Amino acid sequence: MTVTPPAKLPAIVLMGVSGAGKSVVGDALADASGRVFIDGDDLHPAANKEKMRAGIPLTDADREPWLRIIGERLAVGDGVIVACSALKRRYRDLLREYAPDTFFAHLDPDPETLEQRLAVRVHEYMPAGLLGSQLSALEPLQPDEFGAVFRSDGSVEQTVADIRAALAADVGDEHGAG
Numbered sequence: 808m809t810v811t812p813p814a815k816l817p818a819i820v821l822m823g824v825s826g827a828g829k830s831v832v833g834d835a836l837a838d839a840s841g842r843v844f845i846d847g848d849d850l851h852p853a854a855n856k857e858k859m860r861a862g863i864p865l866t867d868a869d870r871e872p873w874l875r876i877i878g879e880r881l882a883v884g885d886g887v888i889v890a891c892s893a894l895k896r897r898y899r900d901l902l903r904e905y906a907p908d909t910f911f912a913h914l915d916p917d918p919e920t921l922e923q924r925l926a927v928r929v930h931e932y933m934p935a936g937l938l939g940s941q942l943s944a945l946e947p948l949q950p951d952e953f954g955a956v957f958r959s960d961g962s963v964e965q966t967v968a969d970i971r972a973a974l975a976a977d978v979g980d981e982h983g984a985g
Contacts, residue, residue: 816842816886817908817953819974820877822893824942826924827914828959828966829890835967837888847891850876867897874898878905894944899952911954912970913947920960 819836821829830846837844851873855865877891882905893899893911903909916924948954955973959966 816974817910818881818884818886818906819888819910819912819970820881820893820899820902820954821888821890821912821914822899822954823914823959824892824894824921824945826921827916828924828963829892829914831963832912832914832959832966832970833888833890835963836970839967840888840971842886842888844888845880845890847873847877847889850880867895870898871901874901875905878902881906881909894946896946896949896952899948908953910974911948911952912973913954913956914959914966915956916958916960 819842821833821836823829830848833844833846836842851859855869855873858865858869874891877889878901880887881889881902884906891902893902899911948956957966957969957973
């Protein structure tokens with residue numbers, strides 16, 4: 808069995824709307840894989856946090872500096888895992904400018920699970936009321952994007968296993984292993 812060291816593995820962006828499970832899955836995926844996990848929410852400029860805390864959706868102009876900070880971190884090349892909504896194709900394209908081999912894992916729970924999570928979730932600045940704007944902005948991964956959609960309404964362990972299996976298959980195919 809060949810083990811690929813983390814520095815050889817692509818970065819992973821756990822994408823999706825608020826409540827999809829990005830942070831919980833990110834922590835568990837990092838533990839299971841020996842990688843570093845960063846919650847992209849921690850990288851938002853203070854002005855973005857204040858705007859969201861007030862219930863005001865961010866504009867593309869608001870998001871661009873935040874996405875560039877995340878892109879710079881992805882570019883380090885250590886196989887980092889980052890939770891980032893990455894809702895629109897142009898946001899993902901911007902991240903790929905920094906790290907072209909980034910794998911996008913779109914976490915997609917069923918609507919009932921999402922509603923239940925947001926009902927009990929306490930977040931520093933992301934109110935549940937902004938979910939509608941996120942769902943409206945969400946652009947699914949396209950066939951030419953390196954990534955996959957994962958149901959995140961089951962166990963965290965199953966979601967982690969599914970992501971690891973998909974990534975192992977994709978990296979194996981790309982590098983001629985099987």
